[in-house]
Each structure stands twice: as C-alpha cells, then as structure tokens.
Amino acid sequence: MAPILEARHLVKQFGDLKAVNDVSFEVEQGTIFSLLGPNGAGKTTTISMLSTLIKPTSGDALIDGFSITRQSVEVRRAIGVVPQEIALYEDLTAMENLVFWGQMYGLSGQALRARIGEVLDQIDLRDRARERIKTYSGGMKRRVNIGVGLLHKPRLLFMDEPTVGIDPQSRRAILDSVKTLRDGGMTILYTTHYMEEAEELSDRVGIIDHGQLIALGTQAELTARVGETDTLILHLGENEDPHHLVEALATIPGVLKVNPLDSQVSIIATSAEEILALVVGKANELGTRIHSVDMREPNLEAVFLHLTGRALRD
Amino acid sequence: MDFKRLFIIAFKDLRLIFRDRSALVLMLLAPFVLTLGMGALTGRFSGAGTSTFEDIPFQVVNQDQGELAAALIQVFESEDLAALLAPEIITDPVAGRQAVDSDKSAAFILIPAGFSASVLSPQAPNSVPPQIEFYENPTRPNSAGLLRSILDQFLAQVEIGRVSAQVVVTQLLQHGLIAPAQAAEIGKKVGVNLATRGAADVSAQIEVNQEVNEAPKFDILAYMAPGMAMMFLMFTVTYGARSLLVENRDGTLQRMLVAPTSAANVLGGKFAGIFLTAVAQLLILIGGTSLLFRLQWGDPLAVWLLILAAAVGATGWGVFFAALLKTPGQVAATGSAVMLLFGLLGGSFFDISILPGPIQVFNKITPNAWANAGFSTLSAGGGLRDIQPNILALLVMGLVLFGVASVWISRRGLGRK
Ligand SMILES: Nc1ncnc2c1ncn2[C@@H]1O[C@H](COP(=O)(O)OP(=O)(O)OP(=O)(O)O)[C@@H](O)[C@H]1O
Numbered sequence: 175m176a177p178i179l180e181a182r183h184l185v186k187q188f189g190d191l192k193a194v195n196d197v198s199f200e201v202e203q204g205t206i207f208s209l210l211g212p213n214g215a216g217k218t219t220t221i222s223m224l225s226t227l228i229k230p231t232s233g234d235a236l237i238d239g240f241s242i243t244r245q246s247v248e249v250r251r252a253i254g255v256v257p258q259e260i261a262l263y264e265d266l267t268a269m270e271n272l273v274f275w276g277q278m279y280g281l282s283g284q285a286l287r288a289r290i291g292e293v294l295d296q297i298d299l300r301d302r303a304r305e306r307i308k309t310y311s312g313g314m315k316r317r318v319n320i321g322v323g324l325l326h327k328p329r330l331l332f333m334d335e336p337t338v339g340i341d342p343q344s345r346r347a348i349l350d351s352v353k354t355l356r357d358g359g360m361t362i363l364y365t366t367h368y369m370e371e372a373e374e375l376s377d378r379v380g381i382i383d384h385g386q387l388i389a390l391g392t393q394a395e396l397t398a399r400v401g402e403t404d405t406l407i408l409h410l411g412e413n414e415d416p417h418h419l420v421e422a423l424a425t426i427p428g429v430l431k432v433n434p435l436d437s438q439v440s441i442i443a444t445s446a447e448e449i450l451a452l453v454v455g456k457a458n459e460l461g462t463r464i465h466s467v468d469m470r471e472p473n474l475e476a477v478f479l480h481l482t483g484r485a486l487r488d
Numbered sequence: 489m490d491f492k493r494l495f496i497i498a499f500k501d502l503r504l505i506f507r508d509r510s511a512l513v514l515m516l517l518a519p520f521v522l523t524l525g526m527g528a529l530t531g532r533f534s535g536a537g538t539s540t541f542e543d544i545p546f547q548v549v550n551q552d553q554g555e556l557a558a559a560l561i562q563v564f565e566s567e568d569l570a571a572l573l574a575p576e577i578i579t580d581p582v583a584g585r586q587a588v589d590s591d592k593s594a595a596f597i598l599i600p601a602g603f604s605a606s607v608l609s610p611q612a613p614n615s616v617p618p619q620i621e622f623y624e625n626p627t628r629p630n631s632a633g634l635l636r637s638i639l640d641q642f643l644a645q646v647e648i649g650r651v652s653a654q655v656v657v658t659q660l661l662q663h664g665l666i667a668p669a670q671a672a673e674i675g676k677k678v679g680v681n682l683a684t685r686g687a688a689d690v691s692a693q694i695e696v697n698q699e700v701n702e703a704p705k706f707d708i709l710a711y712m713a714p715g716m717a718m719m720f721l722m723f724t725v726t727y728g729a730r731s732l733l734v735e736n737r738d739g740t741l742q743r744m745l746v747a748p749t750s751a752a753n754v755l756g757g758k759f760a761g762i763f764l765t766a767v768a769q770l771l772i773l774i775g776g777t778s779l780l781f782r783l784q785w786g787d788p789l790a791v792w793l794l795i796l797a798a799a800v801g802a803t804g805w806g807v808f809f810a811a812l813l814k815t816p817g818q819v820a821a822t823g824s825a826v827m828l829l830f831g832l833l834g835g836s837f838f839d840i841s842i843l844p845g846p847i848q849v850f851n852k853i854t855p856n857a858w859a860n861a862g863f864s865t866l867s868a869g870g871g872l873r874d875i876q877p878n879i880l881a882l883l884v885m886g887l888v889l890f891g892v893a894s895v896w897i898s899r900r901g902l903g904r905k
C-alpha cells in the first residue's frame with residue numbers, strides 16, 4: 175500500500191533562517207508518526223506546509239496522492255488539523271464551535287448533528303457542550319480543539335503538540351484517544367517535545383532539530399544507534415514535587431541527564447545498576463518518597479542526547 | 489466562489505458581534521441615547537399643543553452685544569414667532585423690571601455683558617461666567633413659562649455647541665487638519681453655528697405646538713438620527729476589521745484557511761460578515777427610531793437601497809483599515825478616532841460648510857457625508873432619483889476600497905503572522 179504522506183525535500187526559509195531544511199519522510203496508513211524535537215526545531219513549520227497553510231520554499235509532499243503545492247483543496251479535504259495554539263471562538267459554546275467548523279468541512283443537517291454527538295462523546299464533553307468556551311478549563315479547551323479536527327473523519331490527522339500546558343489526567347485522556355483513533359484506522363502525524371509521548375504513541379519517529387531530520391525510523395531502529403546508556407524512571411509518591419530531586423541527582427557520577435515530568439523523574443545514565451543505590455539514597459536524604467522505579471532500555475531521549483549532545487528539554 | 493462557506497463565515501461573525509455586550513452598547517445603545525438626548529434638549533418630546541398665546545409682551549436688555557446675544561434676539565424676533573411674541577429691545581434694566589412689576593410685560597430678560605465671550609472663549613479659572621437674568625411676571629405664568637422654555641432651549645443648544653466645539657477643535661487639531669492658530673476661530677464658528685441652528689429649532693418647535701395636527705417642518709431628530717447611526721456604523725465596520733486581525737492572532741483564521749475552501753473565499757466571508765453586521769445595525773437603528781421617535785425616514789425602497797449602499801461604503805473603509813494595520817489594538821485605536829473624525833467631517837454634529845475649504849473636500853471621502861445627505865433628502869420627501877449620486881458614490885467608494893484592501897491582504901498573505 176502506498177504511504178498516505180510522502181514529504182520530499184521540504185524547505186522553508188524565513189529570511190536568513192532555514193526553519194525547515196530538506197525534510198523528507200513517509201507515513202504509512204493507519205499508523206502514528208511522531209515528529210519529536212525541541213522548541214523551535216521546525217515542527218509547526220513542517221505541519222503548516224503539509225496542511226497547505228504556507229507554501230514551501232522548495233520541495234513538495236503528496237497526501238493521499240495529491241500535491242500540497244498544486245492540489246491544495248483536495249489535500250485539505252483529506253486532512254484534519256489540530257493546531258498547537260487553541261483555535262476556537264471563545265464567545266461561542268463548544269456546540270456552536272463544532273457546528274461552525276463542521277459546516278466549514280461541508281457537513282450539515284442530521285449528519286452534522288450525529289457526528290457532533292460522536293465527537294462530544296470522544297472528547298467527553300457532552301454535558302458541558304452548551305457552555306461558552308471561555309468558561310472552560312485549559313484541558314477542556316484542548317479537547318474541543320482536538321474535537322474540531324476530528325469532525326469530518328479525516329484520513330490523516332495532524333496534531334501539533336496537543337498536550338502542551340495541561341494537567342496529567344487530561345494528558346492521559348488525550349494520549350489514550352490518539353491511540354484509539356489510530357486503532358480505528360486514522361493516520362496521525364503527532365508532534366511533541368516530550369520523549370515519553372513519542373515513545374508511548376509512535377509506530378515510527380522522526381527526530382527534528384534546527385530544521386533537519388536527524389533520525390528517522392522505528393523506536394527499535396533508533397535506539398539501536400545509541401551505545402550503552404540506560405534510563406531510570408522514578409515514579410514519585412503523590413504530591414511530591416520532582417524538581418527538588420533534579421539538582422541533587424545531576425551531581426551523581428555517571429548520570430548524564432535528569433528530566434522531571436509530572437510526578438516522574440527520568441534519569442539517563444551510563445549504567446542504571448551502578449547509580450540506583452545512590453539515587454535512592456539522595457531521595458531519602460531529601461525526604462522524597464519514591465513509589466516505584468523502572469529501568470528502561472536505551473530510549474529516544476538518549477538518542478537525541480547522543481545525536482546532538484543536548485537534552486530535548488532544557 | 490463557494491458562497492455556502494462564505495455565508496457560514498459571515499453569519500458566524502454576525503453571531504459573534506451580537507454576543508459582545510460592549511460592542512452592542514456602541515453599535516445600538518449609544519446612537520439611540522445620543523439621538524434621544526439631542527431630542528430631549530431641543531424639546532422634541534414636549535408633546536401636545538398648548539393654549540394659544542398672542543403677542544406676549546416682554547422686554548430685553550442686551551448689554552452683551554456679542555454673537556450669542558444677537559442669535560437669541562434673532563430667535564425672539566424671528567418671523568415664525570412673530571404672531572406669538574412681542575419683544576421690545578430696551579436699554580434700561582430698571583425700566584424692564586418695573587414693566588414686569590406693573591404687569592405691563594410677561595417677563596424681562598437681561599443678557600449681561602461678556603455673555604458671548606464667556607461661552608465662546610476659554611474662561612479664566614475661578615471666574616463666574618455671567619448669567620442671563622430672567623425676571624418673570626408671576627401673574628402671567630403661562631406666558632412667562634413659554635418665554636422661559638424658549639430661553640432654556642436656546643441655552644441648552646448653546647451648551648451643546650460649546651461642548652461640541654471643544655470636541656471638534658481637539659479632534660481637528662489632533663489630526664493635523666487645522667493649525668493651532670485657527671483653533672479658536674473655528675471653535676467659535678462651530679459654537680455659533682450650533683447655537684443658531686438651535687434658534688431655528690426653537691422657533692420650529694413653537695410652531696409645531698401651535699399647529700398640533702400638522703407635520704413638523706423641521707425635525708432635528710431627522711437630522712441627528714442618521715448622523716448618529718452613520719457615526720456608530722464606522723465603529724461597527726472597524727470592529728469587523730479588528731475581528732480579521734483577532735482571528736489571525738488567535739489562529740482561527742489559519743484554521744479556516746486549511747479547511748477545504750479558497751483563501752479568497754475566507755476573506756470574502758470576513759468582508760460579508762462586516763457588511764451584514766453593518767446592514768443589521770442600520771436596520772435596527774432606523775426601525776427603532778421610526779417606532780420610538782416616530783421619525784419619518786421617507787420612501788422605504790430608497791431608504792433600503794441607501795442603507796445597503798452606506799453599508800458597502802463603510803465596510804470598504806473597515807477592510808481598508810484591516811489591510812493597512814497589523815494588530816487588533818491598532819485597529820481599535822484607529823477605529824474610534826476615525827469614527828469621531830468621520831462623524832465630524834460627515835456632518836453628524838454640525839454643518840461643516842463653516843470649516844476651511846480643504847476639509848470640505850476631505851469630507852467627500854467619508855461615507856457619512858454621502859449617506860447623511862441622502863437620508864436628509866429622503867426624510868424631506870425626496871425619492872430614489874434624488875439620491876442616485878449618493879448611492880453611486882457610496883458604492884464606488886466601497887468597491888475601490890475593497891479592491892485596494894484585497895490586493896494588499898493577498899500580497900501580505902492571509903494568515904501570515
Ligand atoms: N512566520 C515566521 N517568520 C519567521 N520565523 C519563523 C516563522 N515561523 C517560525 N519561525 C522560526 O522558525 C523556527 C521553527 O519554528 P517552529 O514554530 O516551526 O518550531 P517548533 O518546532 O514548532 O517549536 P515549538 O515547539 O516551540 O512549537 C523558529 O526559529 C521560529 O522562530
């Protein structure tokens with residue numbers, strides 16, 4: 175089966191800056207492809223070109239067989255977009271937003287109403303659909319933002335950092351729904367700067383930095399490129415703030431990088447066994463309760479570190 | 489053109505503006521209240537007929553000798569009031585008061601020295617401006633009351649004139665349309681112009697009261713209502729222009745641009761939204777004033793066509809500003825300045841023929857001037873034929889501005905941040 179998306183040598187230049195520099199990749203139908211990269215890497219610019227919002231400086235891409243530069247309307251029919259910034263009308267209710275965007279995608283009447291019902295169930299907002307968006311929490315807005323992209327059942331869905339700035343429960347719900355969508359046959363291009371998200375979701379991953387794809391493949395393929403590093407994940411007790419620990423842990427010899435996320439801390443080290451005792455000791459010293467510990471094989475964070483010498487999040 | 493999506497976008501914008509309470513206040517409430525306020529000041533609502541008066545005798549001493557005193561005396565001596573009033577201009581205040589005391593006259597009015605000057609030029613702080621003295625005859629309450637109401641209406645009009653003059657002059661100065669040296673002179677002209685127009689209203693008003701069953705010959709509301717509607721129409725179209733930039737900032741514009749329709753269509757939808765809102769506003773204001781104030785707007789078909797043309801002209805300006813400016817904040821600031829400026833130049837407050845020549849040419853680029861003139865013509869009984877040039881000018885204005893704005897916007901790239 176032909177890939178649903180083929181990006182070929184995409185370049186986008188803003189003045190002197192090559193925001194996207196010769197990016198090529200393919201996405202197979204019914205899979206999740208993650209574009210993983212730090213802030214300013216060029217993720218949004220890539221999605222903007224693929225979704226026909228901006229024209230590439232050079233290069234092209236085929237979506238469902240249509241060229242993004244020459245057949246933009248056909249491409250738009252095939253794709254759904256969940257933008258990084260919430261793009262909704264705050265003075266309209268969720269229902270009114272969904273009706274408007276559904277109509278923009280050519281839905282109407284009974285079909286539109288039925289589809290809105292399904293989407294409201296998917297994003298779990300049926301109860302509050304008749305309230306204005308401006309009364310919603312950040313997480314609820316994110317969910318409606320996603321719901322709008324799903325209305326016309328696109329074959330290919332672009333999701334640009336859909337979990338930025340929300341609470342752990344909402345993040346969980348969104349990650350689960352992305353997998354459900356994939357299992358229902360939708361193809362998803364997902365961008366993130368959270369290594370954990372890319373690891374959990376992706377069938378294939380592209381790592382992007384300074385506008386260039388520096389690695390491309392399945393997670394197994396990518397991690398095989400990294401030598402001997404391990405990842406240790408500490409799951410902290412409830413209400414523990416991981417940030418206290420981070421500084422202390424970074425001083426342990428053999429620790430390459432420490433990252434806090436929600437109530438977790440991930441540690442990249444040359445050898446997990448060697449540092450484990452020291453890590454637990456530091457946590458006790460600070461009085462931080464550790465709920466459980468996971469040891470992981472080399473991961474995407476380590477791949478990024480290996481390729482760039484930097485951490486994904488600084 | 490994909491008209492279905494164009495209208496979906498336009499109706500969404502119409503719905504959004506009707507959700508915005510502060511916008512509604514300026515769109516609908518403010519013009520009503522201002523029109524109403526003007527009506528109240530000029531005695532439009534005093535209602536039914538009064539008992540008949542004949543040749544009310546009263547005396548006036550003019551120690552002022554300024555423009556305003558002349559205007560007031562002109563009111564008293566006007567032909568319209570000739571059958572009603574019998575003013576006598578004298579020089580001795582003592583004699584005037586004695587005539588009242590001995591029941592030879594209904595009232596005595598003293599216009600003190602420096603009255604015009606105190607109104608028309610800036611006053612020294614702490615100085616008490618000279619007041620007109622009204623000495624009335626208690627045994628002739630009706631006659632004295634009528635005289636007092638004429639005087640009050642005149643003074644109210646003078647007050648409007650004074651405030652408007654300040655606003656006008658400040659605005660003109662701020663926009664560099666007049667030199668500071670001209671300011672005092674123009675302020676004075678505007679003030680006198682308004683006060684004198686008040687004089688015409690006052691006499692018209694009395695005449696209406698006498699002939700209860702006849703239609704008014706001059707109705708200040710028929711002049712004020714379209715002026716105010718057109719002024720606040722400029723608010724509406726700049727609000728619409730602002731919404732294009734707000735959508736650009738908030739990403740909903742980009743979201744529309746990746747839906748299966750063309751960029752031209754999205755822009756068309758935004759333009760149509762401004763136009764629809766403008767038409768809705770004018771319809772509500774015109775319908776409302778017809779019902780509440782019993783204003784006669786004239787031939788319905790011609791009024792309709794003029795509304796559509798005025799909305800086209802004003803929308804043109806709205807999209808022009810959307811293309812010219814970059815942030816919603818800039819449009820909001822420019823919008824309120826343009827609203828006032830166009831209101832002034834378009835004659836919403838006063839007859840602009842008293843302003844320097846170049847400004848009178850400039851006023852032809854405002855939709856206000858063309859539409860106000862058109863509405864006046866229609867309410868005075870004119871027909872479609874009489875306002876054809878106005879409609880044509882508004883349409884041409886709108887289309888030219890649409891064209892310029894569309895080219896600019898597509899050159900810059902719609903949805904570019
Ligand atoms: N319209 C533009 N004009 C000029 N420079 C731009 C423009 N859009 C993006 N850039 C620059 O291009 C680079 C890539 O930006 P982009 O938004 O694609 O990154 P990103 O990977 O999405 O980052 P983030 O995680 O912060 O969203 C950045 O350096 C950014 O400043």
Ligand SMILES: [Mg+2]
Pocket residue numbers: 217218219258334335
């Ligand atoms: Mg981005």
